[in-house]
Amino acid sequence: MTEVWLLVLYAMVFPGVLFLVIYALFLQYVDRKIAARTQNRVGPPLVQPFADVVKLLSKEDITPEGVDRRGMRAIPLLAFAAVATAFLYVPVIGTSPFAFEGDLVVVLYLLTLPTILLFVLGWVTRNIFAAVGGTRTVTQLFIYEVPFFLALLGPAIAAGSWSISEIMAWQGANLILAILQPIGFVVALIGLQAKLERTPFDIPEAETELVAGPWTELTGRKLAVMRLTMDMALVAGSGLIAALFLGGPATPWVLEPAWLGGLVGFGVFVLKTLGILLILALVRAGMGRVRIDQLNDFGWKYLATAAILQILIVLLMVGEVWA
Amino acid sequence: MPEVVVPIGPYHPALKEPVNFRVIADGEVIVRLELDIAYNHRGIEKAAESRDFIRVVPLLERICGICSHSHTTNFVKGIEEAMGLTVPRRGQYLRVVVAELERMHSHLLWLGVAAHEIGFNTLFMWTWRDREAVQDILEEISGNRVNYAINEVGGVRRDLRPSAIPGILKRLDVLEKRTERYLELLRHEPTTAIRFQGVGRLSRAQALEYGTVGPTARASGIDYDIRKDDPYVLYEEMPFAVVTNGHGDVYGRTLVRIGELRESIRIIRHALENLPQGAVRATPPRVAPRAEILSRYEAPRGELSHFIRTNNTDRVERLDVRTPTLANWTSVAVSLVGQHLADIPVVVAAIDPCLSCTSRITVVDEGLARTSVLTWDELRAHGIRFYREKEGL
Numbered sequence: 217m218t219e220v221w222l223l224v225l226y227a228m229v230f231p232g233v234l235f236l237v238i239y240a241l242f243l244q245y246v247d248r249k250i251a252a253r254t255q256n257r258v259g260p261p262l263v264q265p266f267a268d269v270v271k272l273l274s275k276e277d278i279t280p281e282g283v284d285r286r287g288m289r290a291i292p293l294l295a296f297a298a299v300a301t302a303f304l305y306v307p308v309i310g311t312s313p314f315a316f317e318g319d320l321v322v323v324l325y326l327l328t329l330p331t332i333l334l335f336v337l338g339w340v341t342r343n344i345f346a347a348v349g350g351t352r353t354v355t356q357l358f359i360y361e362v363p364f365f366l367a368l369l370g371p372a373i374a375a376g377s378w379s380i381s382e383i384m385a386w387q388g389a390n391l392i393l394a395i396l397q398p399i400g401f402v403v404a405l406i407g408l409q410a411k412l413e414r415t416p417f418d419i420p421e422a423e424t425e426l427v428a429g430p431w432t433e434l435t436g437r438k439l440a441v442m443r444l445t446m447d448m449a450l451v452a453g454s455g456l457i458a459a460l461f462l463g464g465p466a467t468p469w470v471l472e473p474a475w476l477g478g479l480v481g482f483g484v485f486v487l488k489t490l491g492i493l494l495i496l497a498l499v500r501a502g503m504g505r506v507r508i509d510q511l512n513d514f515g516w517k518y519l520a521t522a523a524i525l526q527i528l529i530v531l532l533m534v535g536e537v538w539a
Numbered sequence: 540m541p542e543v544v545v546p547i548g549p550y551h552p553a554l555k556e557p558v559n560f561r562v563i564a565d566g567e568v569i570v571r572l573e574l575d576i577a578y579n580h581r582g583i584e585k586a587a588e589s590r591d592f593i594r595v596v597p598l599l600e601r602i603c604g605i606c607s608h609s610h611t612t613n614f615v616k617g618i619e620e621a622m623g624l625t626v627p628r629r630g631q632y633l634r635v636v637v638a639e640l641e642r643m644h645s646h647l648l649w650l651g652v653a654a655h656e657i658g659f660n661t662l663f664m665w666t667w668r669d670r671e672a673v674q675d676i677l678e679e680i681s682g683n684r685v686n687y688a689i690n691e692v693g694g695v696r697r698d699l700r701p702s703a704i705p706g707i708l709k710r711l712d713v714l715e716k717r718t719e720r721y722l723e724l725l726r727h728e729p730t731t732a733i734r735f736q737g738v739g740r741l742s743r744a745q746a747l748e749y750g751t752v753g754p755t756a757r758a759s760g761i762d763y764d765i766r767k768d769d770p771y772v773l774y775e776e777m778p779f780a781v782v783t784n785g786h787g788d789v790y791g792r793t794l795v796r797i798g799e800l801r802e803s804i805r806i807i808r809h810a811l812e813n814l815p816q817g818a819v820r821a822t823p824p825r826v827a828p829r830a831e832i833l834s835r836y837e838a839p840r841g842e843l844s845h846f847i848r849t850n851n852t853d854r855v856e857r858l859d860v861r862t863p864t865l866a867n868w869t870s871v872a873v874s875l876v877g878q879h880l881a882d883i884p885v886v887v888a889a890i891d892p893c894l895s896c897t898s899r900i901t902v903v904d905e906g907l908a909r910t911s912v913l914t915w916d917e918l919r920a921h922g923i924r925f926y927r928e929k930e931g932l
Contacts (some may be wrong), residue, residue, distance in 0.1 A: 255664035415658050416730050423742045424656045431797040505658030508883045509567070 349429020364407025617834030694820030753841020
């Protein structure tokens with residue numbers, strides 16, 4: 217896969233942007249369907265998320281008075297680009313051809329960008345609800361980001377590498393990290409839930425208090441792109457956790473021919489991301505929204521402590537057991 | 540930090556009806572709350588004076604979309620008292636059945652709204668599904684799901700088929716199980732606990748001082764329920780306990796309402812199993828003699844009172860409606876002090892406000908671009924002047 221056209225195909229079609237968009241819409245469908253069935257509702261048909269995007273794209277695109285038109289339009293696109301780029305390093309059918317030592321840090325950085333951009337969006341749209349929501353977004357970022365990063369640091373320390381592929385390979389040789397680092401796995405899932413601003417962490421967009429938080433002034437195609445971005449972040453985030461804690465798309469034995477190995481790997485990827493989504497969706501359906509000060513208490517008292525504890529355990533294990 | 544004024548309303552996603560709060564906040568913490576509830580004045584009291592006793596009942600049914608039966612029962616029992624009319628026992632029992640079903644559908648609706656205010660949409664969907672069962676029963680009894688149109692002066696307009704009773708009792712069993720489930724959920728679900736417990740606290744002394752009624756008062760430990768303290772339509776024959784607790788917060792108000800769901804099921808079951816035979820309605824005279832009646836009723840939200848003055852005609856001379864929301868409003872302003880801004884929706888929702896029932900006159904001075912609410916003295920002076928002129932004194 218060193219040929220340029222193959223790389224372009226990988227980045228743009230499969231498993232790059234095109235696949236990412238389709239799979240993001242599919243995960244949104246699964247998410248909504250799980251929520252609906254828990255709530256004793258029918259739920260949307262399979263094409264509903266796609267229809268929603270088409271509908272939003274055809275709607276009027278409004279920029280509020282006195283807001284920088286180009287700046288506001290750029291924000292959803294930047295967020296989209298950041299998540300799409302992050303996904304290039306997430307293993308889908310085996311290891312990514314773009315993989316390099318340190319891609320984990322790049323993915324984490326790129327996945328933080330949409331949150332920062334939501335904060336900026338809240339400020340530039342000159343709306344009181346958006347501004348308050350933006351402030352809450354960034355407050356929440358400071359609460360969950362540290363435990364989330366610490367939790368993802370655990371696998372890196374255990375495998376002795378900052379590369380997602382290396383961590384996957386290490387799990388193939390040893391044991392999946394969800395079993396070795398259960399605390400880190402749980403913290404990472406909670407962190408992902410908070411990153412995606414899903415209940416109980418939907419504080420920035422609390423409907424009954426802030427209308428839609430930073431999203432308030434988004435309409436038409438800007439809203440479509442931003443929503444799609446959050447769904448894509450769900451795919452990238454769950455793919456990342458699947459790779460770091462559940463062994464990713466790797467299969468325990470080598471399959472011949474290569475295309476069969478890729479196919480099985482892809483199936484494993486789908487199963488693992490759906491499994492993570494199931495947990496996230498049930499948590500979303502089973503809880504109410506906490507307050508920002510309560511999240512602050514929870515995040516720093518328990519979540520960060522748990523993450524640090526996990527890191528200590530990992531350091532001890534690396535020093536004692538595998539030294 | 541300097542105090543900032545956060546205006547909420549009259550149009551806001553947390554509000555289903557128009558009301559205006561001016562929240563004076565110090566950072567995230569609320570210092571003071573100013574309320575302006577006069578956005579929905581509908582002139583119903585005045586309109587009631589121009590309709591006879593048959594046509595006024597549908598009008599009063601529409602004061603509130605949820606306690607529609609409360610308003611009509613309260614009114615007709617006042618008129619019946621003025622006329623000295625005895626309503627057949629079967630009619631009274633059916634009024635109790637509909638009233639308690641209404642309480643159940645109101646409390647289930649409230650539970651869903653409170654859950655929605657804290658973003659717990661699953662509980663919202665569940666309670667509203669169970670509310671459907673209650674409304675189905677109401678439809679079976681009265682033919683209507685919201686405005687039941689079952690009351691009139693002298694009794695109820697429809698009899699209940701005996702064959703419908705077993706089906707209703709069976710659905711009550713399901714609802715009872717669901718109620719226990721909600722109680723369990725409320726006790727064990729962590730996010731609900733931290734969003735409800737200790738939020739919007741109102742001490743017993745404050746609850747008395749600000750004249751709260753209904754579940755709001757009962758959650759502050761005040762044993763006050765018109766059904767027990769001043770029984771009407773044969774409530775003295777019904778087996779039920781007044782649900783109170785001493786929490787005084789949103790959690791306490793939720794527990795009271797869930798407890799009342801249980802008691803309502805008990806009352807309905809008793810009333811349906813011991814339904815007296817006979818007529819459901821007595822023929823009332825056309826006119827009511829001169830009388831002044833203060834009719835009280837325990838609506839789902841609390842004590843509802845109608846002041847009725849009749850004057851030897853077939854219509855009321857004066858009707859004054861005091862809804863429970865009006866009695867509870869001031870307590871919101873007190874219980875929000877010291878709370879977080881994010882708690883406003885759930886604390887406001889905790890008294891189960893019904894704004895369109897509550898609105899009073901606002902004076903809008905177009906020239907000065909200023910609005911003001913009449914003070915008590917101004918309103919009293921206006922009322923005295925109005926009736927002097929009307930009576931030609």
